[in-house]
Amino acid sequence: MTTPNASERYVVDSSGWIEYIGDGPKAEGFAKYLDKPEFVLLPTIVVYEVYKKLRREGTSRLAQEFLSGAFGFHERIIDLDVSMAEFAARISIEGKLAMADAIIYAVARTCRATLVTGDFHFSGFESVTLI
Numbered sequence: 001m002t003t004p005n006a007s008e009r010y011v012v013d014s015s016g017w018i019e020y021i022g023d024g025p026k027a028e029g030f031a032k033y034l035d036k037p038e039f040v041l042l043p044t045i046v047v048y049e050v051y052k053k054l055r056r057e058g059t060s061r062l063a064q065e066f067l068s069g070a071f072g073f074h075e076r077i078i079d080l081d082v083s084m085a086e087f088a089a090r091i092s093i094e095g096k097l098a099m100a101d102a103i104i105y106a107v108a109r110t111c112r113a114t115l116v117t118g119d120f121h122f123s124g125f126e127s128v129t130l131i
Helices: 014-021 027-034 044-056 060-071 082-095 099-110
Strands: 010-012 040-043 114-117 128-130
Touching (some): 010 027, 014 044, 014 060, 014 114, 040 099, 044 099
Parallel strands (some): 010 114, 114 128
């Protein structure tokens, strides 16, 4: 596991946010990144996935807190554009990734950020830190 570097940028995937918010077993590993939000980019698909999971599990208060915090990311919120969508589609096919995972990885690569994740299906992908 790497330690965050002030000159780098990170995309923490949905699983990392859920671990962190829910104080899961890997929360401490993700806290190293999420406790320094100025270096974290937030893809809108991560907002969707985390908010949906928290609401579905009946934790509306946590879902609202997460959403409120997401608005604080301002210029670090990354929307999916056409070129990222095309890149994500290629990654999905070549890397055999589900749509959301491919989009999250495409955002990280397009923004020259390291993807921080607990999902081992990213093993072997470039610029990925597994927690």
